[in-house]
Amino acid sequence: MRHLPDLPAPPGPECSETAAGSGAPARPTVIVASLAAIVAVAVLAVPSAAAAAAAASPVAAAEAADSTSADSARAGGTAPPAPDSAAVDELAREHLDAAGVSGLTVTVVREGEVVHAEGYGHNPDGADVTGATPVPVASLSKSMTAASILRLAEEGELSLDDPVRDHLPGYRPVDDRAERITVRQLLDQTSGLGSYGLVSPDRQRIGSKEEALEVLSGMELTSDPGERHTYFGGNYWLAAALAEEVTGLERGDQMDENVFGPLGMDDTGTAQDPDRAGPGGAASGYGGLLGTGIARGGFGDYSAGTGDVVTTAEDLGRFLAPFTSGGLAADGTRFLGEESVDAALTASAPEGVYALGWRERSDPDDGPPRVTHDGAGFNHLAHQGIHLERGYAVAVTANTMLLLDPTFTLAMAVMDLVTGEEPPPPGRNNLWVDLGVSALLLLSVGLGVRRWTTASEWAERVRERGSLRAALGLVPRLLPLALVLGFALVIALNGAHPRSLMLWFMWPMLGLWGLVATLSQTSTVLVRLHRLRRSAPGSGSRPAAGPGAVTSPGGTTGSTAPR
Numbered sequence: 389m390r391h392l393p394d395l396p397a398p399p400g401p402e403c404s405e406t407a408a409g410s411g412a413p414a415r416p417t418v419i420v421a422s423l424a425a426i427v428a429v430a431v432l433a434v435p436s437a438a439a440a441a442a443a444a445s446p447v448a449a450a451e452a453a454d455s456t457s458a459d460s461a462r463a464g465g466t467a468p469p470a471p472d473s474a475a476v477d478e479l480a481r482e483h484l485d486a487a488g489v490s491g492l493t494v495t496v497v498r499e500g501e502v503v504h505a506e507g508y509g510h511n512p513d514g515a516d517v518t519g520a521t522p523v524p525v526a527s528l529s530k531s532m533t534a535a536s537i538l539r540l541a542e543e544g545e546l547s548l549d550d551p552v553r554d555h556l557p558g559y560r561p562v563d564d565r566a567e568r569i570t571v572r573q574l575l576d577q578t579s580g581l582g583s584y585g586l587v588s589p590d591r592q593r594i595g596s597k598e599e600a601l602e603v604l605s606g607m608e609l610t611s612d613p614g615e616r617h618t619y620f621g622g623n624y625w626l627a628a629a630l631a632e633e634v635t636g637l638e639r640g641d642q643m644d645e646n647v648f649g650p651l652g653m654d655d656t657g658t659a660q661d662p663d664r665a666g667p668g669g670a671a672s673g674y675g676g677l678l679g680t681g682i683a684r685g686g687f688g689d690y691s692a693g694t695g696d697v698v699t700t701a702e703d704l705g706r707f708l709a710p711f712t713s714g715g716l717a718a719d720g721t722r723f724l725g726e727e728s729v730d731a732a733l734t735a736s737a738p739e740g741v742y743a744l745g746w747r748e749r750s751d752p753d754d755g756p757p758r759v760t761h762d763g764a765g766f767n768h769l770a771h772q773g774i775h776l777e778r779g780y781a782v783a784v785t786a787n788t789m790l791l792l793d794p795t796f797t798l799a800m801a802v803m804d805l806v807t808g809e810e811p812p813p814p815g816r817n818n819l820w821v822d823l824g825v826s827a828l829l830l831l832s833v834g835l836g837v838r839r840w841t842t843a844s845e846w847a848e849r850v851r852e853r854g855s856l857r858a859a860l861g862l863v864p865r866l867l868p869l870a871l872v873l874g875f876a877l878v879i880a881l882n883g884a885h886p887r888s889l890m891l892w893f894m895w896p897m898l899g900l901w902g903l904v905a906t907l908s909q910t911s912t913v914l915v916r917l918h919r920l921r922r923s924a925p926g927s928g929s930r931p932a933a934g935p936g937a938v939t940s941p942g943g944t945t946g947s948t949a950p951r
Contacts, residue, residue, distance in 0.1 A: 470498055470501075470503045471496060471498075471503065471504065471805060471806040473503075473504050473506070475805060476494060476496060476504050476506075476802060476805065476806075477506065477508075479798070479801055479802060479805060479811060480492065480494045480506070480508050480798065480802075481508055482813075482814050483794060483797065483798040483801065483814045484508050484509050485814075486814035486815060486816050487676075487786075487788075487790065487794035487797070487798075487814065487816075487818055488676050488678075488679040488680055488681065488788070488790065488816075488818055488819055489509065489676070489681070489786045489787070489788045489790070489794055490509050490510060490511075490512075490673075490674045490680075490681040490787055490788050491507065491508065491509035491510050491511055491517035491521075491786070491787040491788070492507070492508055492509060492517065492784060492785060492786040492787070492788075492794075492795070492798070493505070493506065493507045493508070493517060493519065493521065493523060493700075493701035493704075493783075493784065493785045494506055494508075494701065494782070494783075494784055494798070494802060495519075495701045495702075495704045495705045495708070495781075495782065495783040495784075496705070496780070496781070496782055496802060496806055497705050497708045497709055497712050497780065497781040497782075498712070498779060498780055498806070499712055499713050499779040500709045500710070500712055500713025500716050500717070500718060500720075501709070501718065502702065502705030502706060502709060502718055504705075505519040505700075505701040505702040505704070505705045506518070506519050506701065507519050507520075507521050507701060509787075511672070511673075511787060512672045512673065512674065512683035512684075512787075513672070517787065518701075519700060519701040519702045520655060520700050520701075520702055521700060521701070522655070522698050522699070522700060523698065523699065523700065523701070523768065523770070523785045523787070524695075524697070524698050524763075524765055524768050524770075525697055525698070525699055525704065525763050525768075525770045525785060526695045526763030526764055526765045526768060526769075526770055527694065527695050527761060527762060527763040527764070527770075528697065528704075528761055528762075528763045528770050528772055528783070529624075529658075529691070529693065529694060529695050529696055529697040529763070530624050530693070530694055530695075530745040530761065531707075531732075531745035531746055531761055531772070532643065532647055532697055532707060532745070533575075533624055533627050533628055533631070533643075533693045533694070533745060534575045534627070534732060534744040534745030534746075535646075535647055535707075535710075535723075535724065535732065535745070536631055536642065536643055536646040536647050537571060537575060537627055537630075537631060537744075538724055538728045538731065538732060538744065539646045539647070539650075539723075539724065539728075540631060540634055540635070540646065541571075541728070542724065542725055542728055545634050545635070546571060546630075546634055547571070548570065548571050548572040548575070548731070549570050549571070549572055550570060550571055551567065551568060551569065551570055552569045552570065552571060552574060552579075552626060552630060553566075553567055553569075555571070555630050555633055555634055556601075556626065556629055556630045556633050557633075558597075558598070558601045558629065558633070559601055559604065559605055559626060559629070560601075560605045561604075561605050561607075562605065562606055562607075562608065563607070563608045563609045565580060565609050565612055565613060566579075566580070566581075566609055566613070568613045569581075569613045570613070571627070571630065572736070572744070573613050573614060573623075574623045574624070574626050574627045574630070575623070575627060575744040575745060576617065576735075576736035576742050576743060576744055577617055577618060577619055577620060577623050577742055578613065578614050578615070578616065578617050578618075578736065578737075578738070578742075579609075579613055579618075579620075579623050579626075580609035580610060580611045580612055580613045580614075580615065580618070581604065581607065581609060581610070581618070581620050581622050581623055581626075582609075582610035582611070582618040582620045583620060584607075584610075586878050587878060587881045587882055588882070589603050589606060589607055590603055590604070590607065590620075590621070590622050591882035591883075591884060592882050592883035592884060593689075593690075593883055593884055593885045594689075594690035595690060596690070597625075597628075597629050597632070597639075597692060599690070600622075600625045600629070600690055600692070601625075601626075601629060603622075604622050604625065604626060607622075614737075614738070615738065616738060616739065617736075617738070617739050617741055617742050619742070621691070621694040621695070623694075624692075624693035624694035625690070625692060625693055625694060626693075627693050628692045628693025628694075629692070629693070631646070631693075639658055639692050639693070639696070640657060640658045643658055643697075644657070647707070648703075650717065650721070650723055651703075651706045651707055651709070651710070651717050651718070651723060652703075652706050652717065652718065652719060653699065653703040653706050653707060654703070655699070655700045655702070655703050656697065656698065656699040656700065656703045656707075657697075657698055658692070658696045658697055658698070659696060659698055672684070672685050672686055672767065673686065673765075673766075673767025673768050673787040673788060673789065674767060674787060674788040674789070675767070675788070675789050675893060675894070675895070675896045676788045676789060676790040676791075676818055676822075676895070676896070677822065677896040677897055678819065678822045678823070678826065678897070679816070679818075679819040679822070681788045682896055684766075684767060686765065686766050686767050689885075695763065695765070701783070701785070704772070704783045704785075705718070705783070706718050708772065708774070708781040708783060709723075709781075710723040710724050710729065711729060711732065711733065711774055711781060712774060712779045712780065712781050713779070714726045714729060715728065715729045731743075731744060732744045732745065732746060733746055733759050733774065733776065735747075735748035735759075743759060745761065746759040746760070746761055746774075747759065747760055747761055747762075749773070750776075756775055756776070756777055756778070756807075757775075757776040757777055758773055758774065758775055758776060759773070759774050759776065760772060760773035760774070760799075761773075762793070762795075762796065764789070764793070765789075766789060766890070766891070766894060767787060767788070767789055768785065768786065768787055768788075768789065769785070769786045769788070769789065769790070769793050769794070769795045770783070770784070770785045770786070770795055771783065771784050771785075771793070771795040771796045771799045772784075772799070773799055773800075773803060775803060775807060778807050780803065780806055780807060782799045782802045782803050782806070783799070784796075784798045784799045784802070789894060789895065790818045790895070791818060791821055791895045791898070792817050792818050792821065794818070797814070797815075798814075801814070821897075822897045825897045825898060825901050826897060826901075828901060829897075829900060829901045829904050829905075832901070832904050832905045832908045833904060833908060835908065836907070836908030836909070836911060836912060839908075839912040839915070839916070840911065840912065840915050843912075843915045843916045843918070843919040844919050844923070846916055846919065847916065847919040847920045847922070847923040848923060850920070851920070851923055855920055855921075858920055859917060859920065862912075862913045862916060862917065865909040865910070865912055865913050866909070866910065866913060867909075868902070868905050868906040868909050868910070869906050869909070869910045871902075871906075872892075872902065872903070872906050875892060876889065
């Protein structure tokens with residue numbers, strides 16, 4: 389096993405799919421992070437801004453139609469000449485600046501050859517990002533886990549259509565239907581397993597394979613096996629545990645023997661111990677804010693099989709090589725058979741949206757046949773894609789979490805460049821979104837100050853309605869506070885680590901906006917209730933005695949002025 393003592397566990401296993409693809413987040417950290425964004429948006433209701441931002445995401449241009457079939461590409465397609473590395477460098481730096489990313493890597497593979505693997509920018513420790521810099525790749529780990537299972541199938545250790553229970557006795561499902569789940573259904577995520585919603589057993593703090601198996605064993609299926617695709621990290625927890633059981637090796641050693649070693653990925657390893665995540669090492673990164681990054685540490689979560697791989701741009705190229713050359717590694721040795729490569733990259737029934745650790749992203753009308761996968765952690769983003777007709781693969785990682793994923797945008801631009809298309813210019817969509825949210829944040833502050841300074845006038849206006857009715861009218865202003873408390877309650881009910889509260893600031897500007905809006909509205913309620921109580925009859929609050937006023941022995945105020 390390749391030991392990585394300086395590489396803590398990647399932050400939260402991932403893994404929300406980008407706006408360009410569907411799929412529910414796989415683990416509590418990112419699901420709750422998504423809740424944080426929803427909460428913040430719900431506080432001040434800006435669906436139009438979000439929709440505009442989403443609409444701004446660039447898409448890949450249509451590829452040339454005169455290419456070979458997808459089947460021949462999987463066995464080594466006809467690729468254009470190798471790209472100009474200087475052009476890739478220039479494109480990457482343009483996107484680095486435009487997106488407000490602190491550091492990123494770009495990998496390009498052409499028919500089994502790694503033709504570009506470079507880094508740009510810097511890490512929180514000030515070191516330059518290079519092609520050899522360790523980077524967490526979150527859910528790109530799923531593709532690697534699936535590859536290890538395919539290797540075991542080729543070696544005769546298992547069949548993809550074997551029931552999982554035949555190889556994993558530690559999985560003891562309470563739902564009888566789960567006895568029918570096959571290995572293939574874990575990898576294409578049609579097992580029927582899935583989260584239950586905001587509060588689900590799989591979102592609790594899990595620290596070991598045994599705990600993961602216990603949690604999954606106690607979960608009822610959300611559908612019959614094979615009935616529908618449900619993106620769920622628990623499928624790959626089981627796949628990783630199954631590989632350990634079959635080989636008798638722990639996760640890191642098993643991946644080293646079956647994947648990393650044969651491919652020459654000497655700087656790649658797994659790190660699923662949550663206690664190893666901290667302010668230093670690969671888990672550290674940035675939260676994007678107004679075109680720059682706020683350095684912050686990461687925190688770990690159980691992610692074996694689903695999001696635990698830490699690799700480099702160079703090693704990521706070595707992993708992608710077999711999927712562009714019919715199964716041959718970068719050094720020309722065979723890693724997978726052509727049939728296994730085809731199985732890995734071919735979307736499965738029933739919906740035909742997900743293959744074995746890869747997602748179908750082809751445009752049925754005019755786009756090129758493509759498979760991809762995305763990854764997201766607390767401080768990192770990643771995207772990998774394969775052009776099935778051209779024999780090209782591109783991977784991009786970033787050490788900055790942003791609301792609109794720049795790794796997808798850059799990967800598509802690089803793919804355009806290497807296939808002879810003109811890449812679209814990079815946009816500053818994340819900056820514009822942050823500026824829009826900043827304006828709303830300032831508006832929240834301004835409105836809050838105005839309500840505080842006019843609270844007395846408000847109390848005078850509503851007093852004739854009655855104090856109770858006026859107070860009830862303030863209840864809607866407590867909705868932001870209820871949402872913030874609900875966010876904390878969901879984390880508590882899930883049994884997640886208290887550090888998960890950091891996820892409120894996964895996207896810093898949205899998190900700040902949500903808190904400012906909460907403080908503004910809650911303080912408005914308190915100030916107005918105070919003024920309403922003081923202005924109520926019998927409250928003891930009286931107007932000040934004016935000139936000529938006298939106080940009678942009974943306590944009443946009169947006047948000696950002429951009537």
